[in-house]
Amino acid sequence: AQSVTQLDSQVPVFEEAPVELRCNYSSSVSVYLFWYVQYPNQGLQLLLKYLSGSTLVKGINGFEAEFNKSQTSFHLRKPSVHISDTAEYFCAVNKLTGGGNKLTFGTGTQLKVEL
């Protein structure tokens, strides 16, 4: 079975500062990795995904993430945040093989951008 750990439940940051949201996963098989963002009272929106190839993945809204197989990590970064980035961020995985592509999510990180 897969599991996802997001160690930081809340991350406060000032506008225009850089931010990193941490995600570690464990799995006995190869996985795909995802970051989703959830704004209040809305569903989840895909930010970016790692399927294969380059370990540095660029997504929407200026976010990027780096897949590190040896450290089983997939941390999300943005060099300069904006007030509108305030939201809940979820890291997720699903299996490459074995049928089905249900997602296993972490508990989320609340990013709060302050002026």
Added chain:
Amino acid sequence: GAGVSQSPRYKVAKRGQDVALRCDPISGHVSLFWYQQALGQGPEFLTYFQNEAQLDKSGLPSDRFFAERPEGSVSTLKIQRTQQEDSAVYLCASSLRFSSGSENEQFFGPGTRLTVL
């Protein structure tokens, strides 16, 4: 449609009542998923359909939970004899194909917030 829609957006039920939550996936999407998101937690998988076939229901917490997708499009999640612990946001997602490739991106609806009193 333009995206995944869910109704109702909010539902308040008295303990013991039955509820039905509806999901309209993106037109043409083969795969449909239901997730439960408790307050302050990440979504947790409940069940999965490929067209009308329910291929995985391992996440359903009890036999009070039942899901169907009879014509391979709209899906309904039914909860019988609701309990307070059923209070959560229920998210529906659809994806284009049953695949482990790039076509497996799941598009989420806004969710139904269920409150059981």
